[in-house]
Amino acid sequence: MDYQNLKVNNKPLFSEQKTVWNKKPFDYTLDVHDGEVVEIVADIRRHHWTYKEIKELFHFNPLMFLSVFILAFFFSYQIVQYLAQYKILKHHSRIDIVFLVAFVILLFIPMSQISKETKDMRENRMLATFPTLIVNNTFNTNYTKQFENWFNDRFRGRDKLLHVYTEVEKANSIIKNDKGGFDQKTHWGYDQWQINHRPLPHDKDKEILVSLQELQKFLEENDIKFYLFIVPEQIDLYKKFNRLYKPEFWNHKETFFNISTIDFLKKNATFPIIYPLEALQKASAENLVYFKTEHHWTEWGAYQGYAELIKEIQKKYPNIKIANEDEFDVFYNNKVRSDWDRKFSIGTSFKLNNLHPENINEKEVLDTPYKYYNPKTHADFKIMKKSGYAIKQYKIENIDNNLKVFVAGTSMNENLMQFLPYSFHELIFYRLNLGFQEPEVFKVLKRYKKDILDYKPDVFILSIAARNLPSLVNLTKE
Template structure:
């Protein structure tokens, strides 16, 4: 009897392995993973040169890993099993309370930070317009009550105070604005949401001495599953809402991108049917974006925003106060910013960065 069970177990195991092998061979390769929001590895080209000089075996292993059958299901099973067995994180993302996901906060070496501050200060003293700055803490700091027990959480307030003490820009204290609030970040993404961006908008206008306008909100999807959803592999979770931000003064905006293409809206509807739904705001990442706004009352002029993607959901608020907004992403833009300021007759400069991006970014050397 025992031998029969062993034989049956062996047959089942071999059958399972055989099924997986055949399935992996016959299934078509996928080019893109919607859940992970990235392109998957392709079959590496084989030759004696690539075998010995181009890490062929490593690339082949990556290909098999990326193209393994039921990949999304295996990732989800791994993530769920870690959570059920008491782990507080997966792949650098904490399993927070009420199904909120929170990015582990990681700093960088102080040499990089100090270099960035020096580049920014040199830029500030070079241009003839006011330079304002807001650095946004992460959800793990502002919504720390959602963190699991024993989660490590570095003091971001102290880091922000250090940056403020060294930077020569006009400091917009977003930490104080967001402290004590909740639900100002997405549950499944690392960005702040429309509520968090609105609070920052109020703080900036208060600094400028300008009265804010009013906005209405239109839900455009219930299925936003952001970067933390992908990174943590929590593919069993339901998506969350994404909102269009409409000013009551009905400002009309036209966007022109660096390649000359344009659209008559701050929103790109095509992304609502894709995984990367945050790119609904301003059509995602671009080197240079110019926004012309019609119907602005008491315009403040032209605003240049040097930024990361946190600015994308903030811009619809700011568009009600500037005839033109120019957004520059230093990861892709290499022309002199000071020249752009002169050519576009910029009246205000605003730096908008998430704290983690700011600490890791090595592109401020291009801020000239």
């Protein structure tokens, strides 16, 4: 039915014409007392179907339908001619006729309907739009590429084909692709780095050190204390779950997962380096310190890292305190911070290694309760600035120190920021790998020199994951 000028107790709710369906009623909530009379007034008439509604109802694109219909007609007309000419007159194979017809039908299915969706929730991205040939009065040279993207994103049967593909893929014990993998036996996920990692060549160690020393020099010239915080890798803690690597190789400390580089830096650098591997190993006995689904640490893991970092800073600034667990609501949850379960909305989230969600058995992956921290309300705590995930700024008024801290880091810091701001008077966090590609990501001085000088921090923390070590050669490059 079409409703117009709807009024409830004389209060107009809408004046324009609105269509209401049995399955899609119009919702309106009104608090009423017992016995109160509710007056509902509206102009009601039988619904008149519009062209747009018909189009939407049947997912129907008349232009596309017409084109496909005409082409299919011509094509089938010819086929019928062949059938008449060859089957009856020349006795061609009936089996081949069926084959040909089946093939032709399959050929026309994908373009028989083009999806109108704008976004694919599973893929976590906007779908490509139909390109235009002329852009700003010039020929669109990327037209063909854009057309392919548009068709690839929207052809009919895409989901079903992907489903078949993932079903076939399940035959493998480890499902891998160019972005990551998932072990169907251990139910642990890997990202591309964890799959294709190779030891860092030792000749880069010195180059990294020189680059860090240059950054340190710049900071010291501006009275800023420099700390390098290196977050261990998931597989440093949970080697046994990564069946891709030979077990005997785990013992090669010299060559694996950049540990030798960290040892080299610790031996030769004059700035503090915090690498909380041992603390995480201890803590892993109580709860998982990394998610099973990919390479980021859990909040429990991040809390351990945070405590180790503050312990190191306390050596120079004894007034700094480690935030107690009491200051947070601690709870356990099986959910992971991953896009394949979007209902879990706290914190950040990310995709599970580019794998099709159907490949993952949710029950088997979500069988572990992770330890989470939600900050309790803190009157003095202020979030000064939040620019998406790129920049975050915090301030606490009544705290025993006046320290201003500048943190530049990667995604590992998303969990760390649950804790770190509670130890300092002021803190600003810049996300390095957001919207930048290598080698720009770690060009810290080029990107943040002005910000550092403007903010005038007392402490600068470069907070990275162990995998980022090779990129540190770019710290002071232009």
